[in-house]
Amino acid sequence: MSLLRIRNLSVDFATASGKFRAVDGVDQDVNTGEILAIVGESGSGKSVSMLAMMGLLPWTATVTADEMSFDGHDLLTIGKRERRRVVGKDLAMIFQEPMSSLNPCFTVGWQIKETLRVHLGLSRKACHARAVELFEQVGIPDPERRLSAFPHQMSGGMNQRVMIAMAIACKPKLLIADEPTTALDVTIQAQILDLLTSLRDDNGMGLVLITHDMGVVAETAERVSVQYAGQKIEEQPVLPLFQSPHHPYTAALLDALPERATEKHLPTIPGMVPGQFDRPAGCLFSPRCKYANSKCKAEQPAPQGPELGHARCFYPLNTDERIAS
Amino acid sequence: MLNYVLSRLLTFVPTFFGVTLISFAFIRVLPGDPIIVMAGERGVSQERYDQLAAQFGFDRPMYVQFWEYFTGVLQGDLGNSFVTKKPVWDEFFALFPATLELSLCAMVLAIVLGLPAGVIAAVNRGKFFDRALMSTALVGYSMPIFWWALLLIIVFSGNLGWTPVSGRIDLLYYFPDPTGFMLIDSLASGQKGAFWSAIRHLILPTIVLGTIPLAVIARQTRSAMLEVLGEDYVRTARAKGMSPGRINSIHALRNALIPVITVIGLSVGTLLAGAILTETIFSWPGIGKWMVDSIFRRDYPVVQGGLLLIAVMVMIVNLTVDMLYGLINPKIRKR
Numbered sequence: 061m062s063l064l065r066i067r068n069l070s071v072d073f074a075t076a077s078g079k080f081r082a083v084d085g086v087d088q089d090v091n092t093g094e095i096l097a098i099v100g101e102s103g104s105g106k107s108v109s110m111l112a113m114m115g116l117l118p119w120t121a122t123v124t125a126d127e128m129s130f131d132g133h134d135l136l137t138i139g140k141r142e143r144r145r146v147v148g149k150d151l152a153m154i155f156q157e158p159m160s161s162l163n164p165c166f167t168v169g170w171q172i173k174e175t176l177r178v179h180l181g182l183s184r185k186a187c188h189a190r191a192v193e194l195f196e197q198v199g200i201p202d203p204e205r206r207l208s209a210f211p212h213q214m215s216g217g218m219n220q221r222v223m224i225a226m227a228i229a230c231k232p233k234l235l236i237a238d239e240p241t242t243a244l245d246v247t248i249q250a251q252i253l254d255l256l257t258s259l260r261d262d263n264g265m266g267l268v269l270i271t272h273d274m275g276v277v278a279e280t281a282e283r284v285s286v287q288y289a290g291q292k293i294e295e296q297p298v299l300p301l302f303q304s305p306h307h308p309y310t311a312a313l314l315d316a317l318p319e320r321a322t323e324k325h326l327p328t329i330p331g332m333v334p335g336q337f338d339r340p341a342g343c344l345f346s347p348r349c350k351y352a353n354s355k356c357k358a359e360q361p362a363p364q365g366p367e368l369g370h371a372r373c374f375y376p377l378n379t380d381e382r383i384a385s
Numbered sequence: 386m387l388n389y390v391l392s393r394l395l396t397f398v399p400t401f402f403g404v405t406l407i408s409f410a411f412i413r414v415l416p417g418d419p420i421i422v423m424a425g426e427r428g429v430s431q432e433r434y435d436q437l438a439a440q441f442g443f444d445r446p447m448y449v450q451f452w453e454y455f456t457g458v459l460q461g462d463l464g465n466s467f468v469t470k471k472p473v474w475d476e477f478f479a480l481f482p483a484t485l486e487l488s489l490c491a492m493v494l495a496i497v498l499g500l501p502a503g504v505i506a507a508v509n510r511g512k513f514f515d516r517a518l519m520s521t522a523l524v525g526y527s528m529p530i531f532w533w534a535l536l537l538i539i540v541f542s543g544n545l546g547w548t549p550v551s552g553r554i555d556l557l558y559y560f561p562d563p564t565g566f567m568l569i570d571s572l573a574s575g576q577k578g579a580f581w582s583a584i585r586h587l588i589l590p591t592i593v594l595g596t597i598p599l600a601v602i603a604r605q606t607r608s609a610m611l612e613v614l615g616e617d618y619v620r621t622a623r624a625k626g627m628s629p630g631r632i633n634s635i636h637a638l639r640n641a642l643i644p645v646i647t648v649i650g651l652s653v654g655t656l657l658a659g660a661i662l663t664e665t666i667f668s669w670p671g672i673g674k675w676m677v678d679s680i681f682r683r684d685y686p687v688v689q690g691g692l693l694l695i696a697v698m699v700m701i702v703n704l705t706v707d708m709l710y711g712l713i714n715p716k717i718r719k720r
Contacts, residue, residue, distance in 0.1 A: 148626025
């Protein structure tokens, strides 16, 4: 039984112009000690599905699922109080913008000690000792002094380390990192990713990495789930995914990597992710897909089998027949 | 911090000069002549009029009069009242505790009710409580203060007889007033029922004076909280598994306090202005009533001196508010 198990998760937002489906029938599994990357363009519902799982969505969102369980807790029926005992302790999350994700009015020490005090009930002294230890673990130099610093007195990279220290304070079983490196510059990005991987190795926690950066995926992830317009359209271990993507969208994403570009112009995917009003009737990717035919535009494809990466496509790429033909 | 305070104090200089000038000019622009008013119905002869004008210095050019007043102010001399002949300074500080007591009570009422009301409204945005509270606040804010006062007097003092109509304490109590604050003095006097009487006298004026600041604080708290509740760090606090009560009252409220404190600081000005009306209606012996009476008497030194002292108080309050910003939000402290 996997640590996190999600079946047929959908999230609808009530907007002024009607319902908007941000996540559409997503399945997801994460095992202990595993790194899963969720990739996709902006607006593909990567963050929303995880926020829904954490119970962090605003009241305008309606979450439905056949199953959503974490470590023996049924997240669909869990009470608010009980959820708060799990969230922040066994299930932790870090966010995209470290600068704005920390409260400007409190020292970082106060913010990390709050987690320790509320979840573990540690004494003042024990809190302090543990906070210093955590800061050391995430590579913050001079932790004693840094504890009394305010977020605005530190760099973005340091703040993200504080966020990570806070998230791992109670040794979570699953850590969700929502684009943890997007706001940071490239050298810091690598450091933060190394830190996350090594923390996974030390603590044996599961790690979900939400990103739109294929470079980050290649470097860090073990299994990759590709989302598009709220649907999961493909899932494969990282190597096969990069070698033989089955969904045309995944293939197009990989083609758009500057490292892989062979021509003078970087290949791009024409068009945009469908919004609330231009959702196609058939395959959601069909308006932008270069292989799409009339069937694609009329019918929604069901996911293929695991041997084809569960690709939601009538004509998956890199199948043996296709290579043969 | 010390540098900041000093630089702020430096900006007081032009403001102080401006306020002195305006308060000096304001009462002189009003039609009416203090000498005629003093003479009353019997009138005054031309010789006596000229004599008095010379005595008060009205025969000299306006800028000379102002210069004499201003140099006096700098030496701590606000002049003597035309009517009582006592120094304005002494009169002001004899009456000020009454106003301060009333204003403090009104402010405490406004903050104690306004902050939680704003927070609760923001958390329950769009629901019944929010709408009811915010419309009530709008009514409170737009209500003419004298009408509201009269309404309360008619209902609670007249019809129900629960509260006294005017004054600070029942006439049957008499005790020394070392602090000038009726609540403290009545308690210190040890006389039975005196403290209760002082409280009963305070209730209606406090409600009347506190209504507008209460409405302003509630609405400002609500909008500031709404803004803050959408911030990333609030989501972080929720991701940490903190309870909604803790998030609202600690994580969010502290950030929302900056605009609220600003409004509270500005309300002090409104409060002193409102005190003039409230004190007049409730015959509250504070500076508000004293100022109004002096305006009718064209008592120039009292009006200009009183205005100046009130303006200085407001300036000090606003400086304090600016200091508070840094205490609440360390990000501001650094600048």
